[in-house]
Amino acid sequence: MAAKEVILYHYPHSPYARRVVWYLALRGIPYSQCVQPNMMPRPDVARLGVSYRRIPILSIGRDIYVDTRLQLPKLEELHPELPRLGATTPEQKAIERLLSAFIIDGGIFQEAAKLLPLDLPLFKDPNYFKDRGDFSGKPFSLEALKKIRPDALAEITVGFDLFETTLLADGREWILKTENPSLADIEDVWALHWVSGLKGALPADRFSPEKYPLVYAWIKRFQEAVTAAKARNGKPKSLSGEEAAKVIEKSSWNEKEKTVDVGDPLVVAEGLKKGSMVAVCPTDTGRSHKDIGKLVSLDKDEVVIEIKTPEGETVRLHTPRHGFKLRRFDEEKKGAAKL
Ligand SMILES: N[C@@H](CCC(=O)N[C@@H](CS)C(=O)NCC(=O)O)C(=O)O
Incomplete structure (x- = not known):
């Protein structure tokens, strides 16, 4: 994969975006950023013809990648001259993947997000509640957040304990006994780093460097490594x-066009082929934001669709x-069968 310009659409307090910011810093990959508001609307994203509402969004050349679980492996392929951060042995790869699943799919981060301190200035803004209701697909309220706090703390305890x-x-x-922080560290430190750094999120009598000395020292070590890397690299443009x-519209493709796996059960069930019009959206949060375009390729890991920017x-x-x-x-029925 040839190295093309990398642009990260993010906002500084986004914990998911930090996964990518830290990766870019530790690897020393040059990039530019397009800083976004912490809630919708995001005209800069709409300007790409993208409906997906979550942050971060990453472009490499003319290819746009959503979801950090796809963005990180794509970045791993860039700049082969720079040491990679990903695991190399099958056992380490398994640990790396299982940790990612534990934190994201296993719900550790989702539980951490329920511990937002109730006195956050953001909670004074009614637009925030509307926005996060659209994001999660259910009403979002302070009363509900207060009620689920004890359950969330129980789940977070499991994470720290592990x-x-x-x-x-x-x-x-470091998690894989590497010399420097690796992708496996990023895959799990981010949620604990975020929640432990958020004043008022965790009760000090149960979560502290005294209660969890190894976890807190690891988080501190990781932050120091990132700070040093950022100082070496300088600020992104x-x-x-x-x-x-x-920049994106004028770039060449980051990746060669791939094909549609015609034996894939979804391709068979939906009667798809290259060029079919499809709709795609996340299954957890931000589900109402569907992207519609021509299917370019599909394999077990990834779907690629062709979309148009408002400039055509x-x-x-x-x-x-x-x-x-x-x-x-x-197109005639104006929609995908219930997505
Ligand atoms: N699975 C996604 C999750 C991304 C996500 O939920 N991002 C949060 C920000 S940390 C978000 O978009 N929140 C709603 C918003 O900012 O509009 C990923 O790995 O990128």
Whole structure:
């Protein structure tokens, strides 16, 4: 894969975006950023013809990637001259993947997000509640958040306990005993880093460097490594939405066009082929934001569709298979069979 310009659409407090920001910093990959508001509307994203509402969004050349679980492996392929961060042995790869699933699919981060301190200034803004209701697909209220707090704390305790009593218990510095932080560290530190750094999220009598010395020391070590890497690399260039869109529209493709796996059960069930109109959206949050376009390729890991920017330029949108749903889009009936 040839290295093309990398642009990250994100906002600084987004914990998911930090996964990518940290990866880029630790690997020393040059990139530009297009800083976004922390809620909709996001005209800079609409300017790409993208309906997906979540952050971060990553472009490499003219290809646009959503979901950090696809973005990180794509970045791993860039700049082969820079040491990679991903695991190399099958056993380490398994740990890396299982940790990602534990934190994201296993719900550790989702539970951490329920611990937002109730006095956050953001909670004074009624638009925030409306926005997060659209994001999660259910009403979002402070009363509900207060009620579920004890359950969320129980789940977070499981996360802290796991790392303190297993992987970090032998005194290693990094999860895979590497010399420097690896992708496996990013895959699990981000949720604990975020929640422990959020004043008022965790009760100090149950979560502290005294209660979890190994976890807190690991988080601190990780932050120091990222801070040092950012100082080495310098600040990314900031682009306006229009500037970023122009760069993307003028770029060449990051990846060669691939094909549709005609034996894939979804392809068979939906009667799809290259060029079919399809709709795709996440299955967890932000489900109401569907992207509609021509199917370019589909394999076990990834779906690629062709979409148009409002300027009429073609770009390719990549989503992972995991956590996303794709259906044929029937133009006459104006919709995919219930997505
Ligand atoms: N699975 C997605 C989750 C992304 C996500 O939920 N991002 C949050 C920000 S941390 C978001 O988009 N929240 C709603 C918003 O900002 O509009 C990923 O890995 O990228």
